[in-house]
Amino acid sequence: MAFQDLKSRLGNVKPGRAVELRTPIEAPSGPVTVARLAGGLADLVYFSRKGKKPGTQAEKTEWSTIQSKDVLPALRSHSAELTIAWLVFFGRHPEVKGRFKEQPQDRQRELQQEFDDIRARQVRPWLALRVAAGALGTRTLYLVDDPVFRKLPDPARDAVGTALNDVFAFAGQTRGQAPIRVIFLDPDRFPESYNFADAVVRVVDGKLTDHLDQAHQRQRDNAQHSIQALGIRVTFEPATPSQSVAERLGSSLVLKTVVPAGRTRLAIPIMVAAVDLSAVSSEFVSYYQDEARMIQGGRTLRPTDPGYWNPAQKLLDTATVQGAAKLKAAPNKPEAWDAGLQAQFGTALGRSLAHEARHLYFADADNHAATGLGASDVGDQVVADRPAYRQFSVDDRKNILAAIGKREKEQRGTTLVATFPAARRANGFPF
Ligand SMILES: [Zn+2]
Numbered sequence: 001m002a003f004q005d006l007k008s009r010l011g012n013v014k015p016g017r018a019v020e021l022r023t024p025i026e027a028p029s030g031p032v033t034v035a036r037l038a039g040g041l042a043d044l045v046y047f048s049r050k051g052k053k054p055g056t057q058a059e060k061t062e063w064s065t066i067q068s069k070d071v072l073p074a075l076r077s078h079s080a081e082l083t084i085a086w087l088v089f090f091g092r093h094p095e096v097k098g099r100f101k102e103q104p105q106d107r108q109r110e111l112q113q114e115f116d117d118i119r120a121r122q123v124r125p126w127l128a129l130r131v132a133a134g135a136l137g138t139r140t141l142y143l144v145d146d147p148v149f150r151k152l153p154d155p156a157r158d159a160v161g162t163a164l165n166d167v168f169a170f171a172g173q174t175r176g177q178a179p180i181r182v183i184f185l186d187p188d189r190f191p192e193s194y195n196f197a198d199a200v201v202r203v204v205d206g207k208l209t210d211h212l213d214q215a216h217q218r219q220r221d222n223a224q225h226s227i228q229a230l231g232i233r234v235t236f237e238p239a240t241p242s243q244s245v246a247e248r249l250g251s252s253l254v255l256k257t258v259v260p261a262g263r264t265r266l267a268i269p270i271m272v273a274a275v276d277l278s279a280v281s282s283e284f285v286s287y288y289q290d291e292a293r294m295i296q297g298g299r300t301l302r303p304t305d306p307g308y309w310n311p312a313q314k315l316l317d318t319a320t321v322q323g324a325a326k327l328k329a330a331p332n333k334p335e336a337w338d339a340g341l342q343a344q345f346g347t348a349l350g351r352s353l354a355h356e357a358r359h360l361y362f363a364d365a366d367n368h369a370a371t372g373l374g375a376s377d378v379g380d381q382v383v384a385d386r387p388a389y390r391q392f393s394v395d396d397r398k399n400i401l402a403a404i405g406k407r408e409k410e411q412r413g414t415t416l417v418a419t420f421p422a423a424r425r426a427n428g429f430p431f
Contacts, residue, residue: 027125031132031191034140034181038075040126041084042067048091076143076161076182078154081127085119092118131185133193136411137178139404140195141168141357144202144431145184148277152203155339156346157184163350164201164357167373167390170397177401187429192418194269196256196407199360200431201353202274208251212244215272216253218430219419223268226418232261236268245365248379249283249352250275252359258410267414272431273356278332280349283383285331292324344385351382351390358392361403369396 025043032040046054046063054063066087074083089111090097096111103111134140141164143149149157164182172179180199194200204211220236227234236259244253252273259266295317307313323341330336334345355378359365368376372393375381381389392400420430 025122027129031130032126033132033134033138034075034183035134035138037126037129037131038067038071038181041071041074041123044122044126045070045084045087045091048088049094072181073161073165076165076184078150078157078184080184081119081123084127085115085123088118088122089115128189130189131183131191133191133195133198133416136195136408137197138195139171139178139180139197140199141180141182142190142198142200142431143182143184143353144190144200144429145186146202146429148205149184149203151335152277152346153335153337153339153342155342156334156349159343159346160203160350160353163347164354167351167354167392168357170392171401171404174397174401187431188425190420190429190431192421193416194271194419195416196267196269196411197361197404198269199273199357200271201357202431203277203349203353204274205277208274208276208279209246211274212246212251212253212272214428215274215431216244216255216270218428219270219272221427222419222421222424222430223270223417225424226421227261227266229421229423230261230266230415230417232264232266234259234261234266243365244272245359247356247376249279249382250356252356252365254360254362254365256363256407256410258414265414266417267411268417268419270419271360273353273360275349275352275356277349280352280383281332281334281345283379284345284348285327287380287383288320288324288327292321295321348383348385352378355382358400361400361407363403363406367403369393369399372396374400 025040025047027040028036042063043053045066046059050059054060070087071084074080077083092114093111096103100108100111131142143160143164149160152160161182161184168180168182171177190200202211223236236257243255245251250273253271255268255270257268257270259268301308301313303309307316310316326337326341334342337345351373355373358374359367368374369392371388372391373382373389374392374396375389378389
């Protein structure tokens with residue numbers, strides 16, 4: 001990748017003097033919505049290219065493209081800070097792209113220092129901000145970027161972000177519907193409160209049931225605390241088993257309720273959705289072993305099998321057998337697999353997370369679609385990358401948008417109760 005290449009070249013150069021960055025785009029001091037965060041970073045990149053903010057319609061279109069094609073994808077990847085810093089750097093120095101080594105030594109030093117400054121002083125402050133819930137009608141899908149997730153290799157994490165975005169992209173492409181924005185977020189930066197149309201998903205390593213119980217309890221305790229802080233006395237119903245669902249690869253629990261409280265109504269969005277890393281990886285590894293056994297056992301494809309008409313099936317079979325051997329050698333170490341297998345695994349993980357996120361939009365946890373990624377038999381199908389399970393079915397998409405719309409209607413006119421308030425951060429992360 002070009003970025004990495006240049007990074008390694010720049011890495012050999014000793015830093016020079018600090019550079020005056022001269023930009024009017026400073027990160028704010030308080031929490032920002034995801035829209036403001038993406039907008040601020042797009043401002044930064046646009047300004048680096050043009051030396052001003054967008055004015056004409058054509059300039060605004062260019063700005064929007066930066067936001068949708070560069071900034072938002074960076075926010076759901078393993079390298080937001082680095083990627084955006086490079087965009088700003090090349091915005092300021094398009095002439096250097098691919099020609100760094102041709103610069104004189106002291107110029108290389110200056111550029112290195114400038115890049116470091118852009119990264120540390122312009123980009124990092126934005127990416128250190130706590131996020132705030134967006135206005136009602138905005139929809140964010142937060143992925144918890146914690147140590148369990150971060151230990152996954154880069155291609156796997158990027159594939160998780162891409163899969164989540166691809167699966168939910170239909171929302172923003174449907175007339176009259178707001179997009180569902182996917183963002184990776186460090187636990188410390190999570191918002192205090194959440195819209196009913198928001199979702200939080202997490203990768204955990206084993207102990208799904210314990211995780212669900214603990215996260216649920218923490219959110220309830222936090223909500224009670226927030227309600228008391230409002231000076232109101234309210235009790236709400238415990239989550240019953242019908243509001244949680246345990247599946248082969250993941251689990252979810254949802255309890256988004258509106259309760260009357262004097263003259264106001266309170267919206268309490270309790271939600272937990274997690275996928276078990278070890279469950280997905282052992283499914284993934286055993287799927288490959290089964291396929292390899294079939295191929296090596298002299299599998300004969302029938303015209304009804306997906307590979308029968310595929311002229312490249314022999315090559316795919318060879319790759320599968322080789323992949324199976326690599327996975328068998330290090331079944332619990334994705335970091336030891338090659339980038340292709342890591343990305344495939346990340347895609348399976350991302351789709352499993354999307355399935356659990358879907359549960360958070362419906363009122364009844366056992367709601368499943370008849371076919372596609374929203375169906376209840378999703379586990380094996382996702383790991384085997386079956387085409388019908390790469391997306392939600394057409395009917396299911398309509399149902400999901402209708403469910404989200406219903407949730408937003410319920411929330412309208414209410415006061416959101418914080419389920420991760422600042423005062424309770426020391427009690428642990430609640431998702
Ligand atoms: Zn399910």
